[in-house]
Amino acid sequence: MGTMVPDTRNFDAILGAIANEVTPLFGEGNVASYIPALARIAPDQFGIALRTADGREYAAGSARTPFSIQSISKVFTLSLAMQQVGESLWDRIGREPSGDPYNSLVQLEREQGVPRNPFINAGAIAVADRLVTRFSDPKREVLRFVSELCDQEVSYDEEVAASEARTGFRNIALANFIKSFGKLDNPVEQVLDLYFHQCALSLSCLQLARACTYLCQDGRNSLRGEQVLSDRQARRVNALMLTCGTYDAAGEFAFRIGMPSKSGVGGGIIAVLPDRLSLCVWSPGLGSSGNSIAGMRALELFVEKTRLSVF
Numbered sequence: 511m512g513t514m515v516p517d518t519r520n521f522d523a524i525l526g527a528i529a530n531e532v533t534p535l536f537g538e539g540n541v542a543s544y545i546p547a548l549a550r551i552a553p554d555q556f557g558i559a560l561r562t563a564d565g566r567e568y569a570a571g572s573a574r575t576p577f578s579i580q581s582i583s584k585v586f587t588l589s590l591a592m593q594q595v596g597e598s599l600w601d602r603i604g605r606e607p608s609g610d611p612y613n614s615l616v617q618l619e620r621e622q623g624v625p626r627n628p629f630i631n632a633g634a635i636a637v638a639d640r641l642v643t644r645f646s647d648p649k650r651e652v653l654r655f656v657s658e659l660c661d662q663e664v665s666y667d668e669e670v671a672a673s674e675a676r677t678g679f680r681n682i683a684l685a686n687f688i689k690s691f692g693k694l695d696n697p698v699e700q701v702l703d704l705y706f707h708q709c710a711l712s713l714s715c716l717q718l719a720r721a722c723t724y725l726c727q728d729g730r731n732s733l734r735g736e737q738v739l740s741d742r743q744a745r746r747v748n749a750l751m752l753t754c755g756t757y758d759a760a761g762e763f764a765f766r767i768g769m770p771s772k773s774g775v776g777g778g779i780i781a782v783l784p785d786r787l788s789l790c791v792w793s794p795g796l797g798s799s800g801n802s803i804a805g806m807r808a809l810e811l812f813v814e815k816t817r818l819s820v821f
């Protein structure tokens with residue numbers, strides 16, 4: 511068990527300074543136009559929120575604006591599956607970084623339908639399959655789980671979910687590919703319906719910083735005083751976030767930032783410092799690996815200004 515380290519830094523001033531310093535980056539990158547409902551998001555937005563292990567919260571910019579959390583949801587569905595399914599979850603999902611883009615199909619052919627890790631799309635689809643088996647209404651269970659994590663009712667953006675279902679050709683291919691190896695138990699449509707909805711969850715930076723408290727407090731959600739995962743499971747989620755959470759940029763993230771992180775093509779990134787704090791940044795402009803450019807810079811500035819990192 512880690513010991514909680516109270517932090518007396520002036521996070522208000524630090525987050526405010528970061529919000530100012532990233533504004534020149536607003537024109538850079540592209541919003542995720544392959545999902546039509548995300549293509550119209552104004553790129554010049556930025557939010558940052560932080561929650562310390564002792565329950566203090568800080569925010570700057572548009573920290574209360576809900577956005578599409580996209581692949582950040584993979585952390586929550588993985589956690590729910592770890593809680594509900596146990597070790598057999600890993601029978602069909604690896605734990606190695608892929609070094610490939612998040613929606614790549616190539617490894618899946620070579621590795622017989624076993625996705626490299628739970629954070630690439632193929633891996634998250636395999637996790638969704640286990641949740642579809644476990645629950646009669648998996649969408650409702652995921653919504654309940656995430657709402658409890660941030661201690662506030664959250665919802666799916668049905669327009670984003672429908673938009674992705676219409677244009678998610680690579681995900682449809684990935685799910686069919688896994689199925690062709692006999693490694694998806696449920697119908698492709700049912701599994702993808704959950705996957706497209708989890709990606710379409712709408713949360714703000716502040717809600718996401720809250721939702722991640724269990725990852726910096728040995729598996730315990732301090733908002734509700736509930737044990738979400740065991741401390742060992744929470745450490746494992748953090749290990750996977752560090753090695754696989756930002757896809758083919760995971761090495762660069764560890765090098766420049768040094769915090770377990772998970773990104774989404776909505777422009778959000780969550781980051782965790784075990785025993786200290788959880789953090790979320792958001793800005794819609796994405797670099798080539800699908801990670802927010804201003805968000806990544808904001809995390810880098812945070813580490814520079816606070817000297818906090820897992821290393």
Ligand code: DON
Pocket residue numbers: 579580581582612613631674681709773774775776799800801
């Ligand atoms: O499946 C997709 O392509 C999107 N719903 C999620 C991808 C994503 O967020 C990758 N993250 N950076």
